[in-house]
Amino acid sequence: MSMTLAEKILASHAGMEEVHPGQFVEVSVDVVLANDITAPIAIAEFEKLGLGRVFDAERVVLVADHFAPNKDIQSAGQCALMRRFARAQGLPHHFDVGRMGIEHVLLPERGLVLPGDVVVGADSHTCTYGALGAFATGMGSTDIAVAMATGRIWMRVPETMRIVYHGELQPWVGGKDLILYTIGRIGVDGARYKAIEFGGAVVDALPMAGRFTMANMAVEAGAKAGLFAVDDVTHAYVNGRASRPYRVYQANEDAAYAQVIEVDVGQIEPQVAFPHLPENVRPASQAGDVPIDQVVIGSCTNGRLEDLRVAAEVLRGRRVHPDVRCVIIPGSQQVYLDALRQGLIETFIEAGAAVSTPTCGPCLGGHMGVLAAGERAVSTTNRNFRGRMGHPESEVYLAGPAVAAASAVAGRIAHPRDLRPHARNT
Amino acid sequence: MTITGKAWKYGDHVNTDVIIPARYLNVSDPQELARHCLEDIDPGFAGTVQPGDVIIAGENFGCGSSREHAPLAIKGAGVSCVVARSFARIFYRNAINVGLPILECPAAVDGTEGGHQLEIDLEAGQIRNLTTGQVYQAEPYPPFMMEIIKAGGLVPYIRRQIEAGDLSIR
Numbered sequence A: 001m002s003m004t005l006a007e008k009i010l011a012s013h014a015g016m017e018e019v020h021p022g023q024f025v026e027v028s029v030d031v032v033l034a035n036d037i038t039a040p041i042a043i044a045e046f047e048k049l050g051l052g053r054v055f056d057a058e059r060v061v062l063v064a065d066h067f068a069p070n071k072d073i074q075s076a077g078q079c080a081l082m083r084r085f086a087r088a089q090g091l092p093h094h095f096d097v098g099r100m101g102i103e104h105v106l107l108p109e110r111g112l113v114l115p116g117d118v119v120v121g122a123d124s125h126t127c128t129y130g131a132l133g134a135f136a137t138g139m140g141s142t143d144i145a146v147a148m149a150t151g152r153i154w155m156r157v158p159e160t161m162r163i164v165y166h167g168e169l170q171p172w173v174g175g176k177d178l179i180l181y182t183i184g185r186i187g188v189d190g191a192r193y194k195a196i197e198f199g200g201a202v203v204d205a206l207p208m209a210g211r212f213t214m215a216n217m218a219v220e221a222g223a224k225a226g227l228f229a230v231d232d233v234t235h236a237y238v239n240g241r242a243s244r245p246y247r248v249y250q251a252n253e254d255a256a257y258a259q260v261i262e263v264d265v266g267q268i269e270p271q272v273a274f275p276h277l278p279e280n281v282r283p284a285s286q287a288g289d290v291p292i293d294q295v296v297i298g299s300c301t302n303g304r305l306e307d308l309r310v311a312a313e314v315l316r317g318r319r320v321h322p323d324v325r326c327v328i329i330p331g332s333q334q335v336y337l338d339a340l341r342q343g344l345i346e347t348f349i350e351a352g353a354a355v356s357t358p359t360c361g362p363c364l365g366g367h368m369g370v371l372a373a374g375e376r377a378v379s380t381t382n383r384n385f386r387g388r389m390g391h392p393e394s395e396v397y398l399a400g401p402a403v404a405a406a407s408a409v410a411g412r413i414a415h416p417r418d419l420r421p422h423a424r425n426t
Numbered sequence B: 001m002t003i004t005g006k007a008w009k010y011g012d013h014v015n016t017d018v019i020i021p022a023r024y025l026n027v028s029d030p031q032e033l034a035r036h037c038l039e040d041i042d043p044g045f046a047g048t049v050q051p052g053d054v055i056i057a058g059e060n061f062g063c064g065s066s067r068e069h070a071p072l073a074i075k076g077a078g079v080s081c082v083v084a085r086s087f088a089r090i091f092y093r094n095a096i097n098v099g100l101p102i103l104e105c106p107a108a109v110d111g112t113e114g115g116h117q118l119e120i121d122l123e124a125g126q127i128r129n130l131t132t133g134q135v136y137q138a139e140p141y142p143p144f145m146m147e148i149i150k151a152g153g154l155v156p157y158i159r160r161q162i163e164a165g166d167l168s169i170r
């Protein structure tokens, strides 16, 4: 009865001894999530079910992050609808402007999602929580409505693909580069319908921020979930945050994987995904001469304190190129406050960057940095689909915070090692 | 149920951002969303698509975000069915849940060009290309999913369980 991590968690939440890939199971969920874009439909569908109350007010989390602070009257209406629902249901975890963060930065930070959980969210990047050893997956609003009402949801047990990273990381290479490289290798549907288990000595040594970044983009390879084993790094992160007890599951040594991929990280340099798919990946040094108009550093992928530290390391004592707007968005109020206390915000502003309150904003072409026709952005976000950040004729290049910050200084896609030491473009 | 309509053909990885760009996600009314359906890859689509028409696409249709606005926009535009080589998993769930018929059938995709007339028997999963005379058989739905489809979507399916008193709340 050998099972992968995903199978272990699903079996226990289905109340079964074991489960097999392909099997349809009904699982209990520990946390249900929606945001200001997906909650309005979920709430409407929830009302149609006619049950009245959510299954457990403590476990339904609503975050106003996509078009908040409200970008227009209609988005204000969507947030208002969500707010009214949260009040009527007495939801303690409704996060509004001034107390919020981008959902996938916020929920782990608040200890609301924990190892061993099954989490379903009306947002495709719900898979981020796999970094904590949870089975977390994105669904649509109707599924989420049912989960909010019943605390249960049907799932097809996915096959698991294991990706093992070994070797020594080069300077400036982080979780974002590893996951971009991986997507470049397996393609945007390389893990379709599967769970990915990330492993190997490299990820064992990776801090939580890097693990969140990698799990976050599992869906960019088509995966249903991307999971990491729970270890000391996980425990150190969760201790002091956990809002309730949790249970740790472990894959069996002889679990059956649909596929095992080995990655030698020694040769991987900082990566850039060219438009219009996250799989169009190239090493930063081979990006060629790509002048840019905007840089965005933030999002549920790279909006954590560690990401801002990397960006600050590059930007300290340097200036954002005169032709570039650099927008930096801390992923939560806490990240913002920590960055402020550590002097990072000062570094950004002195460098000529704009720093915003937490929001998804430009990541999905909402506000706070929408692109015009023909404009190009280097962004630490996770998708570069056509029109993702604005005009359909604009372009998004995905990278980690080091390349993004270096590009902001250089005015074109750049590897941080190629910047002149503390060059000042005045 | 048999449907007939004209084929609109697209490639691989048609993602939810192009099906309905995020800039229009400040509303969730299907008719409103339908006005912008696919506009970033085919500006002519929303204005000319006719009720009953069929979208034909390659691999991984509907990849990207979990926005249910995507199948709602397609349904709102009057599209009767999406036939693809494969679907992204969240889109697949969403389409079943909101009652947008979808079929996986690589052979039909390869044998159909934009503008061909199609006749589809949804129950049987049979796709007849009236222009070429070819007939294709789509992958059957898993039985569990067929029940949701027959109920008319996930909400009516769960409602039925509630009414029968056999719904378990966690």
Ligand code: SF4
Pocket: A066, A102, A103, A104, A123, A125, A299, A300, A301, A359, A360, A363, A364, A381, A382
């Ligand atoms: S930051 Fe971007 S990818 Fe992340 S939840 Fe917000 S819109 Fe989605």
